[in-house]
Amino acid sequence: MSGTQERLRRWRLVLGGDGADGTGCELRGQDAAMDGALSALYGGRRPGAADDGGSRTAGLGASAPNVARWLGDIRTYFPTSVVQVMQRDAIDRLGLSALLLEPEMLEAVEADVHLVGTLLSLNKVMPETTKETARAVVRKVVEQLEKRLSSRTRATLTGALDRSARVSRPRHRDIDWDRTIRANLKNYLPEHRTVVPERLIGYGRAAQSVKKDVVLCIDQSGSMAASVVYASVFGAVLASMRAIATRLVVFDTAVADLTDELDDPVDVLFGTQLGGGTDINRALAYCQSQITRPADTVVVLISDLYEGGIRDEMLKRVAAMKASGVQFVALLALSDEGAPAYDREHAAALAALGAPAFACTPDLFPEVMAAAIEKRPLPIPDMAG
Numbered sequence: 001m002s003g004t005q006e007r008l009r010r011w012r013l014v015l016g017g018d019g020a021d022g023t024g025c026e027l028r029g030q031d032a033a034m035d036g037a038l039s040a041l042y043g044g045r046r047p048g049a050a051d052d053g054g055s056r057t058a059g060l061g062a063s064a065p066n067v068a069r070w071l072g073d074i075r076t077y078f079p080t081s082v083v084q085v086m087q088r089d090a091i092d093r094l095g096l097s098a099l100l101l102e103p104e105m106l107e108a109v110e111a112d113v114h115l116v117g118t119l120l121s122l123n124k125v126m127p128e129t130t131k132e133t134a135r136a137v138v139r140k141v142v143e144q145l146e147k148r149l150s151s152r153t154r155a156t157l158t159g160a161l162d163r164s165a166r167v168s169r170p171r172h173r174d175i176d177w178d179r180t181i182r183a184n185l186k187n188y189l190p191e192h193r194t195v196v197p198e199r200l201i202g203y204g205r206a207a208q209s210v211k212k213d214v215v216l217c218i219d220q221s222g223s224m225a226a227s228v229v230y231a232s233v234f235g236a237v238l239a240s241m242r243a244i245a246t247r248l249v250v251f252d253t254a255v256a257d258l259t260d261e262l263d264d265p266v267d268v269l270f271g272t273q274l275g276g277g278t279d280i281n282r283a284l285a286y287c288q289s290q291i292t293r294p295a296d297t298v299v300v301l302i303s304d305l306y307e308g309g310i311r312d313e314m315l316k317r318v319a320a321m322k323a324s325g326v327q328f329v330a331l332l333a334l335s336d337e338g339a340p341a342y343d344r345e346h347a348a349a350l351a352a353l354g355a356p357a358f359a360c361t362p363d364l365f366p367e368v369m370a371a372a373i374e375k376r377p378l379p380i381p382d383m384a385g
Contacts, residue, residue, distance in 0.1 A: 117225025160370035219303035251283035281309035
């Protein structure tokens, strides 16, 4: 196929074959099947309908067999990343959420974070016959995320904990000789072939004790679905580290402490209830009541900051926590999508208190936590635009 023909083929797939597409390109075989799958979602024919060569006018409809067949088709013709986008579009554009309550449908979909968020939002209306399948889907995604994120998170935070625990006058057995030598190379005496250390670097003796308390305070309103999934996974990873005491709190207009479920993030996720209002002030009041070592505590608020509670009280609580020594981190999202719609006035008010609010990707989160643990400036990404 020539370069010109390939370009026409691609434009034909994009434009959908309307009479005015101008390509004059006829699709055959797998290309025609791909076009049918795209047409069914993006304003096209119902799966199984005859191709009359006309414009895209139909859709998937509400037939479970048709949708299941379409899900199989797109997994055949497109890579996983594209399949996940098309599934998400089908749920958003065509209102197919109800079909996910059927076990056979769940077995046909390509699981990802966004699908998990949709399932969690349907949790309260999900029939018992579907819940076991739904949990299996959620567990598959959670295990993939843990595999991707846990090793780097533990390594990054272990290093941060060690650095935050460094002491300037360590006992002999606690001296970090590699760091001590590097810090004193300027004092090398060539005639004696040795370094004279002016400053010893080491760690405290209570190396295995709890060094930091971390409180994850998560907004479970519907727009925060992906953030809830990632935060639950990170919460479980943090809870597995003996040097960190982790508490996980979720909230809407009420507050739920899910710390006891942290050994299994799937239980955490099914303990949430996506949707409803938001009372950040009430959630922070609860978190504040749980702080016993403010100088060794990191509080992470994950919210779009649309406050339904008492705004001034919320800000006063943040100011009081920071004044007591708490490291306060405000994340507008913990997801790969960047900053969602958020309350810019509240974000500006937090920034004025020294707690800038920003969106954070899962890959950046370990670095953000490490900076908070070490009490150094946070690695805030550029949010221009």
